[in-house]
Amino acid sequence: MGALSIGANALTTNLAALQVIGHNIANVNTEGYSRQNVQLETAGYQKFGNGYFGKGVNIATVERSHDAYLTREAQITSAIASADAIRYSRLQQLESAFPLGEGGLGSALNSMLNAWGDVSSSPSDLTARTVVIARAEEFASRLRNTAGQLDSLRSNTYQQVEGAVNVVNQLASDLAKVNQRIIETQGGTHTPNDLFDQRDQLVREINKYVQTSSVAGEGGAINLFVGGSQPLVLGQNAQRLAVGRDSADPSRVQVLFTQAGMSTPIADANLGGGEIAGLVRFMNQDLTVVENQLGRLALASAISLNEQQALGLDLQGNPGTNFFVPPANATAQGANTNTGNAQISTSVSDPTALMASDYDIRFEAGGVNIIRMSDGQSTVVPSLPAVIDGLNFNLDAGAGNVGDRFAVRPFAAVARNIQLAIGSPDRLAAASPVQVVPGVGNSTGLSVESLYAVSNSPNLTDPVTLTFQADGTFTATGLGPGNPPPDNVGPPATYNFSPGVPMELNGWSLTLRGTPTAGDTFTVDAAPASSIAQNSGNAVGVLAMRDRPTFEGIALADGYISLFSELGTQVQGAKFASEFSASIAQGAETARTNVAGVNLDEEAARLLQFQQAYQASAKFLQVAQSTFDSLLQTVGR
Structure with a gap:
């Protein structure tokens, strides 16, 4: 009976090995699947008088090819690559809103300024004056259209963040359910390999949207944390993420961790990688920088032209009126935690000194700290009003208490709302x-x-x-x-x-x-009144504005080049980061799949190996059965 037992065990063991190989081959294209292997062990031995005889083979377990370090490395690098890729994609869309050539803002700005050249040559020519107004309206229209495209991109990005957060919440719920099934198997002596693959694949999918850190949990379950320490999944319980607006700056998007009815904002820097982090960075940083550049271009152009227009005389000899509708003062947004009742706004004192930045205003014990957000430069003044970077920071009403904070975006709405004020050509103050x-x-x-x-x-x-x-x-x-x-x-x-x-x-x-x-x-x-019709001095003054250093030393006429160069630098940097992180992620995934992936050539070799072993076991069982039958026939005589 020992030989029959050995043959039967060998037959079933090799058949099981063939089943595992077939399982591997069937899942060669299954994402997240780890190759499984049958671990064999000897069935022991039996002592006889003339020695120890083996009892055949048993299956110890079926284990998966898996390296926890390589798996984690692939998840992290994939998260970073996802963040860089989505940010680069969004920046490309942003770049398309700023064309070069005749369709660009730079062409419209210079066409408006250059149109004053005909007025300076023939100040009484109403046709030349009409062309100036038409070119100015075209410039204003392009500013509004570009600002509208940025608004649309911001809205779409916010919706994309919401969609990504909903996916993360669903994946976290699925992971909690898989954890529950894994926990239910913890009393057994073998590991549920396919459940572990499902678990790791869900973690990998979550990391495409938001980078996580993981800690091993009960019975093979996994605990996931986001934002450094917020528990997204603890065993069989999943929490949720949400999307909201920054209370101090509604233009900024915030990712919130919700638990027990409480919402905790996750700092942008703590999001790490994942598509959500890339989208948040694009919306809160890249898009804001370009909006400020565009707004500064619009604000400096409008204020400068209004100021020069006011210094001249129109065809009736009257002082020039506004060329553009004066941009409204920017109102600061107070934090929800403020205890004072201060109302703060900004206005322009020098259009050539403007810096394309938002500002954070803080009331401190030593005075008012005004922080330029683009580079973090801090200026402390005893009180408001104060003049910084060509802006008047005005205290319109009330008073601030120590600890109060305000966010102000001086340029955010300028391009969106810019309008031409002048309509009649004889109102151009060319003299x-x-x-x-x-x-x-x-x-x-x-x-x-x-x-x-x-x-x-x-x-x-x-x-x-x-x-x-x-x-x-x-x-x-x-x-x-x-x-x-x-x-x-x-x-x-x-x-x-x-x-x-x-x-x-x-x-x-x-x-x-x-x-x-x-x-x-x-x-x-x-100038005598009789010379007004042929006087073009102020038109020459407008033309001279083209070369006036306006944007951190860059001429007014080259303001669009400054804006586009800033955007181009962002796009090129994002492209390099995307390509580099994708290469790193690909390398990490390759290293993981070299360990865990299914190789059809290897499986074919193993299939042949265990097929031959199965056939040999069957032959051995046949021989043992024939020998046993011969023995029974001999004894039966």
């Missing part, structure tokens, strides 16, 4: 309120290039005479207060002269070309 009259006896070596107002000085139209000296310097008589002191003490006190370099005095800018001769004089005073 300058001042004129320059060369002296009768002047030489021909010096000529006037331009004269226009640059500030609303009370002494703007006061008569001022410039007289050139033999050394090429000049004196100025009739200047009002607030002008720069002479460069040379004298006597007589004189200013240095450089051809083509504007001379700014009494609120006007005069540019002369050529070489002066001693005794040359130029008188600047009020």
Whole structure:
């Protein structure tokens, strides 16, 4: 009977091995499946008088090929790759909203500014003035359309975050159920390999959306944590994530961990990897940066043109009115925890000093701390109002208590709401309120290039005479207060002269070309009403704005290049990060599958091996049966 037992055990064992191999082959394309192997052990021995005889083979267990370290590494790198890939994809969509060439904002901005050139050549030409208004309306329209695309992208991204969070919640619920089934098997001596694969695959799927950390739980179950320490899954219990808006800044999205009816915000930095982290980073950082760049372009352009328009005179001789509708002051959003009743807003004091950033305002014991969010630069002032980065931070009402915080986005709504204020071409303030009259006896070596107002000085139209000296310097008589002191003490006190370099005095800018001769004089005073129709000084002033350093040293006309360069840098950085993290994730997954994956060539070899073993076992059982039958026949005689 021993031989029959050995043969029967060998037959069933090899058949089981063939079943496991068939299971592997059947699941070669099943995602998350780990190759299984039959672990064999000897069935022991039996002692006889003439020695110890083996009792055959038994199946010890069926185990899966699995490396916990490689599995975890693949999950983490996959999470990071998912975050980088979704962020790169979103940035590409954002980049498409900012085309170059004739369809771009840069072309519209320069077309608007350059259109003043025809007005400067023919200030009484209503057609040229109408073209200026049309180009300005086109620029404003493109700003609004671009802002609308950004709003749509922000809304879609928020919905995508909500969808990803719902998927995570469902996967977490499924994982809790698998944990429950694993726990129910813990009394057995073997491991439920397919349940473990389901468990690991669910963890892998969750990490595609949000990076987790894991701790082994009861009976093979796994506990998952998000945001560093928030328990998403504990054994057979699953918690939920939710999506909300930042109370201090509704434009920002927040991922919330909910438990027992309480919601805890998860800091963006603690999300780690996963699509949710990539989407949150895009929405809260990348999109915000571009919105601020776009808003600053719109705000600086509108304020600068309004200020220059106000310095000129229209065809009726009236001071210029607003070119664009003045952008509304930005209102600060107070935190829910504030105890004071302060109301804060910002307005523009210098359009050439604006920084494309949001600001965090904090009331502290030592004063008011205003933090520029783009780079974290902090400025502490004793109280409000205060002027920082070309912005007036105004305390409109109430008072702040220590600990109060406010978030303000000075540029967020500007491009979305920009509108042209001027409609009639005769309202363009192309004329300058001042004129320059060369002296009768002047030489021909010096000529006037331009004269226009640059500030609303009370002494703007006061008569001022410039007289050139033999050394090429000049004196100025009739200047009002607030002008720069002479460069040379004298006597007589004189200013240095450089051809083509504007001379700014009494609120006007005069540019002369050529070489002066001693005794040359130029008188600047009020322009007569009769010259308004042919006066284009202020139009020249608008044209000069093109080269005015406006965006951190970059000219107004190149403001769009600054914006696009910033966006291009973000896109290129995201592309590199996406490609690099994808390569790392692919390497980690390859290392995992080299251990856990099914190799059909190996399975074919093993199939042949155990098929032959099965056939040999059957043959051995047949021989043992034949021998036993012969023995029975002999004994039966």
